[in-house]
Amino acid sequence: VQxxxxxxxxxxxxxxxxxxxGLESLTIRxxxxxxxxxxxxxxxxxxxxxxxxxxxxxxxxxxxxxPEPDExxxxxxxxxxxxxxxxxxxxxxxxxILVLNRILQSEPGLALIDRTLMLLKAAGFPTDAAAETxxxxxxxVVTLVVTEPGRAISxxxxxHAAVLRVKKATLSxxxxxxxxxxxxxxxxLTRCASTEAYYDRGIHMIMxxxxxxxxxxxxxxxxxxxxxxxxxxxKPRRSRTTxxx
Amino acid sequence: VQxxxxxxxxxxxxxxxxxxxGLESLTIRxxxxxxxxxxxxxxxxxxxxxxxxxxxxxxxxxxxxxPEPDExxxxxxxxxxxxxxxxxxxxxxxxxILVLNRILQSEPGLALIDRTLMLLKAAGFPTDAAAETxxxxxxxVVTLVVTEPGRAISxxxxxHAAVLRVKKATLSxxxxxxxxxxxxxxxxLTRCASTEAYYDRGIHMIMxxxxxxxxxxxxxxxxxxxxxxxxxxxKPRRSRTTxxx
DNA sequence: ACCTGAACACCGTTCAAGT
DNA sequence: ACCTGAACACCGTTCAAGT
Numbered sequence: 001v002q003x004x005x006x007x008x009x010x011x012x013x014x015x016x017x018x019x020x021x022g023l024e025s026l027t028i029r030x031x032x033x034x035x036x037x038x039x040x041x042x043x044x045x046x047x048x049x050x051x052x053x054x055x056x057x058x059x060x061x062x063x064x065x066x067p068e069p070d071e072x073x074x075x076x077x078x079x080x081x082x083x084x085x086x087x088x089x090x091x092x093x094x095x096x097i098l099v100l101n102r103i104l105q106s107e108p109g110l111a112l113i114d115r116t117l118m119l120l121k122a123a124g125f126p127t128d129a130a131a132e133t134x135x136x137x138x139x140x141v142v143t144l145v146v147t148e149p150g151r152a153i154s155x156x157x158x159x160h161a162a163v164l165r166v167k168k169a170t171l172s173x174x175x176x177x178x179x180x181x182x183x184x185x186x187x188x189l190t191r192c193a194s195t196e197a198y199y200d201r202g203i204h205m206i207m208x209x210x211x212x213x214x215x216x217x218x219x220x221x222x223x224x225x226x227x228x229x230x231x232x233x234x235k236p237r238r239s240r241t242t243x244x245x
Numbered sequence: 246v247q248x249x250x251x252x253x254x255x256x257x258x259x260x261x262x263x264x265x266x267g268l269e270s271l272t273i274r275x276x277x278x279x280x281x282x283x284x285x286x287x288x289x290x291x292x293x294x295x296x297x298x299x300x301x302x303x304x305x306x307x308x309x310x311x312p313e314p315d316e317x318x319x320x321x322x323x324x325x326x327x328x329x330x331x332x333x334x335x336x337x338x339x340x341x342i343l344v345l346n347r348i349l350q351s352e353p354g355l356a357l358i359d360r361t362l363m364l365l366k367a368a369g370f371p372t373d374a375a376a377e378t379x380x381x382x383x384x385x386v387v388t389l390v391v392t393e394p395g396r397a398i399s400x401x402x403x404x405h406a407a408v409l410r411v412k413k414a415t416l417s418x419x420x421x422x423x424x425x426x427x428x429x430x431x432x433x434l435t436r437c438a439s440t441e442a443y444y445d446r447g448i449h450m451i452m453x454x455x456x457x458x459x460x461x462x463x464x465x466x467x468x469x470x471x472x473x474x475x476x477x478x479x480k481p482r483r484s485r486t487t488x489x490x
Numbered sequence: 491a492c493c494t495g496a497a498c499a500c501c502g503t504t505c506a507a508g509t
Numbered sequence: 510a511c512c513t514g515a516a517c518a519c520c521g522t523t524c525a526a527g528t
Contacts, residue, residue: 003511028502038513039502049502100392104416104434110424113434117426130426131433132394132443136450139392140385147345147384149377171349179355181362181375188376189349189358198377201461205381208457209450216449248492273521283494284521294521 005035007045011059014052018094020155028052057098058106063088066115074123075207081115082141082203089145090199094153096145103138113138124214133213137206144202150191164191250280252290256304259297263339265400273297302343303351308333311360319368320452326360327386327448334390335444339398341390348383358383369459378458382451389447395436409436 013034017026028049032039046052065084067077089096103109113134120130145151152160171186182189192198258279262271273294277284291297310329312322334341348354358379365375390396397405416424416431427434437443 005511027500029500040504040514041512043503044511100388104412104427110419110427114424114427117430121426127430128433128438129446131430132437132446133450134430135392135394135434136389136447139388143345143384143388144381147380149380167349174355179359181366182349182355182359185362185372185376185379188373189380192377193373201374201377201458202381204461205378205454205458207454209452209454212453212457213446213450216446250492272519274519285495285523286493288522289492 005037005041005045007055009035010042010045010052011055014056015059015092015095018056019092022094022153023097026052053098054102054105056092056095057102058108060088060092060095060099061103061106061108061112063091064108064112066111069115069118074119075211078116078119078137078210079203079207081112081119082137082206083199085112085138085141086145086199086203089142093145093148093151096142100139100142100146103135120210129213133210137210140206140209141203144199144206148192148195148198149189250282250286250290252300254280255287255290255297256300259301260304260337260340263301264337267339267398268342271297298343299347299350301337301340302347303353305333305337305340305344306348306351306353306357308336309353309357311356314360314363319364320456323361323364323382323455324448324452326357326364327382327451328444330357330383330386331390331444331448334387338390338393338396341387345384345387345391348380365455374458378455382455385451385454386448389444389451393437393440393443394434 010031013031014026017030017034028042029039031052032041035041042052046055065087067080067084069077089099099109103113116134116137117130120133121127125133150164154160154163168186168190171182171189174183176183255276258276259271262275262279273287274284276297277286280286287297291300310332312325312329314322334344344354348358361379361382362375365378366372370378395409399405399408413431413435416427416434419428421428
C-alpha cells in the first residue's frame, strides 16, 4: 500500500498548528487527529516529539534563500544572508524559536553557518572570533522575529487585536513617576509602526555589531589588561533570596 | 498555622530543577514532591503553571543590579546595564529564556526597560526608535546567554562533557568539501575558549549596534527611497512544500 | 488559611497486534 | 510497510473536603 502520510505532510500540519494556536498546541495527538489517524501513526516518520521539532527547525532553515557568493563586499553579502533568514523565519513566527539552539543540527543550518563563517573569514576574522560572531548574528535574527513587538501568537485576528489593546492600556496606565519612559513609549513597545522598518533597523544593528567586532579583537590584543568590563559578569554569586519579594 | 511554604521557596525549588535538569523537568508535581507536599498545595501560591514561569522571569530580573544614573556618557551606562543583566541571567542559564517575552510583565522588568529608554532618550533617540532599540538590546543579552556555546543543559558535569565531545566530533567529521569552515571552527562552535571574552564581545557588538542605530534613523530620513534592503523581507509568500525533502 | 484526596482531560510513549 | 488498539507513566487542573 502506498503511504498516504509522509514527513513533509506532518511538518506542514505542525506549522499550521503552531501558526494558528502557538507551539503549546503542537502535540502528537492533535497532529494525528487532523489526519484522522492514530497518534502512533506518526512514529513511523519521527522517532519522538523532539525529532518533529527538529524537522520544523530544519524546514525553516531549508526555506532560507541562501544567496550565492559573489564579488561584492563581505558585509553586503552578510546583510543579504541575514535578511533572507529573517524572511524565512517570519513565515512561521511561532516556530522560529525552535531554530535558536538547532542551527548546527541540520544540513541547511550547517550550510547557513558555513556561508556566514566564510564571509567573516573574508572580512579578516580569526576562526574563534568568526565562530562566536556567526552564532551571534544568526541567533540575533531569530530573536528579532521572536520578540517583534505586537507579533500575533493566536491566529485569530480579533483576539490578537484585543490582547494588544490590553497590553498597551496596561503600560499607559503605569505610574508615570516611576515608569515615565515606558508610559511615553507604550504604543511602540506593544506594536511596530512599520514591521519593515523594524527589521531593517534590527538587521542594520546586527551588521554594525559584526563590523565593530573586528575592532574589538584588535583593541583587546593591544591592551590585554584593560578588563574592566568583565568585572560585573565575574562578580561572586550571592544569595538571591534577600532580593525576592 | 504559620505556612511552611511560600512563593519564594517554590521559586528557589523551580530554579534548582531548571538548573539541574532543564526547563522540561520543571513540573508542578516535581516541585510538590521535593517539598513532600501534594501538587495542589502550589495553587495556594500560584494561579497556574504559567504564573510560576512568570515568577521565575521576575526573580531573574529582580536580581539585576541596576546601576544608578550618573554623569557618565549614556553608552557607558548602557553597557554597564547590559552587563548587569547578563550577570543575573547567567546564574540560571536554563531559565534565562523565560525572560525573552516577559520583560514588560513585571516590576523589575519595567524598571529595566524604563532605564534603558531613559539612556536612549539621552542619546537623542526619538521615542519609536528608542522603544525598538531598547527591546532589541535587552533581548540580545538574553540570546547571548541562551546560545552560549558549550552551555551546560544537564547539571551533571560528566554528561555535559560527553555531550560536548560528541557535538565537536560530529562537526569535525563533516564533509570538508561542503562545510569546510564549520569543520575548521568545530571547537569554538561547540564551546567557548573564554566565557568572559564571549560576553565581552557580545555586549560590545550589541552596543555598537545601538550606537549605529542612530545614524540609521538619520540616513533613512534623508534618503527614504533607498529601500533595497526591504526587498527580500517583503517578497511574496510562496508554497513551501516544493523545497522540503 | 493552608493543605489533602480523588478524579478528569490530555500528554508522550511502549508493546503487541493487525493487514 | 504502514497503521491500529490498549495500556502506562506523567502532566496540569477542577472540585470538594479536611483541619
